[in-house]
Amino acid sequence: MVVLRRTGIFLLTLAIASIVVFAFMAVLPGDPAQVALGVNATPELLAQTRHAFGIDRPLPVQYADWIGGLFTGNFGRSYVTGDAIGPQLVDRFEVTLWLVGAATVVAVIVAVPLGTLAAARHRRASGTVVSGLSQLGAAIPAFLAGIVLVEIFAVSLRILPSGGWTPPDADPVAFLKGLVLPALSLGLVQAAVLTRYVRSAVLDVLREDYLRTARAKGLRPAQALIRHGLRNAAVPVVTVLGLQLATLLIGAVVVERVFVIPGLGSMLLDAVGSRDLIVVQDVVMVLVAAVLVVNLLVDVLYTVVDPRLRRAR
């Protein structure tokens, strides 16, 4: 029941998003045909090109055509290149997924130990310092972190590339080297946010009776926490991790520009510049759908894991 209702909300949100995106593109000033043809275009050629793009038709027809295409897996053709957009979206999405995935790994590796430390020592100086640092880190935008990391590791130390992308199958070593700085700049900021959630989740667990029982049975506090506490603290943390995906994807759009990574973000920004409106629409819809799918999965899994929530809704 819950799953059905959640799926309904998911589809409705997607439909509304598509209308908003389309309407926004329609009012954006600038003529895609003029941009594609440049300064040598004649009025006849412009009219011909508008017709070829299908942008001389009424807006509802264009919208219906676009949505109809999406349902059949046809993402349309780019105004600028005339190429099918679908295959390119797949390539670009794969790149962005590598980046977002690596950033998530960085965030988890950093946040879980630090958040646990901050919780276990919340009455001591070390815990307060970690909490304070995580507050500070959460306030730094990912692109700024990226610029600083490039300045240190690429320009000054010259141990890592300042940008660029090597596909993993082309050269695995170059791929990993190129991934380090963008994943760190995106992941460390996420880690700061996540650290605070880990801390409060672990603090909650520390106050639970079963942990006191475990310690009464002779386990040291740290042993008790690791054997019995962390798994319970993981549920809310994983939820937050899923919800943060939206932030990660939006951060990736900007970080891709700083690090010259050919993912969805670069594709989006290039398409906006050249008024390749259909590409913009497609990319935004893919991003919206990705975020909604993850939220849906998190919601559904959450109710599966915790039966109490099923009754509450």
Added chain:
Amino acid sequence: MTVLRALLALTLVAALAGCSAGSTAYSSPSADSITIGFSAAPANLDFTRTDGAAIPQALLDNVYQGLVHLDANGAIVPQLATSWTVSPDRRTYDFQLRPGVTFTDGEPFTADTVKFSIDRVRTDWTISLKSAMTVVDHVEAVDPRHARVVLKQPSNGWLFTMASRVGAMFAPNGVRDLATTPVGTGPYQLDRFNRGDSLVLKANPGYWGPKPAYGRVVLKYFQDPTALNNALLSNGIDVISSVQAPDSLAQFASDERFTTIQGTTTAEVVLSFNNAKAPLNDKRVRQALTFGIDRKALLDTAWAGKGLLIGSMVPPSDPWYEDLSTVYPYDPAKAKQLLADAGQQHLTLRLRIPNLPYAVDSAQVIRSQLAAIGVTVSIEELDFPAVWLKQVFTGHDFDMSIVAHVEARDIVTFGNPKYYWGYSNPTVTQLLAEADTGTPEQQIADMKQVARTINADAAADWLFLLPNLIVAKKGITGLPPNQVGEAFDLSALGRA
């Protein structure tokens, strides 16, 4: 608390592991390879159907070649033609073709190839540059080594465009998938195209000319000027093909790893006037504005003093170049007098500019300098290219604008009254037509006359010519100093 200490250590190890993945110095994969950074990426590899500068920049002269080619000084020189003759009526061009040339798919280059390629511009090309071929009446393959092109009327401009992408030679069996599989006769062939990231070229083993010094050239694309600069500073690339922010040159000048090359381009940064509309349809007003702007000071502010004051729409790489930059010296008193003569002491003008750094910087200087002669300037920034093209270029809704006009020999736009600056002078239109049909000597004389006339009319204020600024690692030779054609010619690259 040993476990918590262990956790802390684990965090540190994780952080260090991230760094140690790149503990060796990052550099070009091998000495046989060179990586060059560019600022605009090609959307695909088909310049017959996709407009824009990025594709011919990468592929012309390197992968595709034409009968003729523009050298670094702007002269038309042989490439796949060894020589050519022009008939006395200037309508028939006879090209002698280079023997022993083959395309990378194995097809031989012959007079039939020439006919196929030129005819195909009219049938299959979709970009607006194809109109350059409408002057061609027909093409004949006289014999395999001899192609004849007959024009409908004489045109010097036609041979010039043959040195651009429009003149590129294609293999009849090699045009099936131009967007991903270019087939040419040049020193390089495509190795790999990573869309949005880089284009990798490798030496063409069957090339008719000297073997290139680098077996592999990577053209790497950066939208962001800072990312481009950082890539050179961090050894990610070996050359910046064209510096987009001259203020950043200082960081390379102080670093002994690099050298800077300064040459010229064909990009005139123009303060355009709407000649078709009051008050700028009055020559005295246009001249007043031209006297009222200190172009040297403007160049120092907008482009770090790099660049050339030209005074008309002609770069030094054209044979009819003359320095006209001193015709209107900075003279605010004279400017005020001219405005008074025109009855326009309290002018307010709309300066509608693209949101590009050179235009924004120039506009600020112009506003403050014109304020000194009593002209109020309101600056409006428009998103470039989309909004600027629609409102200023197509809609003619502006008093003044600032744009770099990069096309070669774009002085001919002053012969077109419908062009966005609305300049209409029958003498100029006629001189341009005569220049195109006449002998090369007549062409030079007529074009000089055109340049002087539009300067005397103050049809626009030519602020400066953009410089070509290349930064390269020391020891790299043969980089093209001037950006005068569409190609970034890689064939002369070498090592010191």
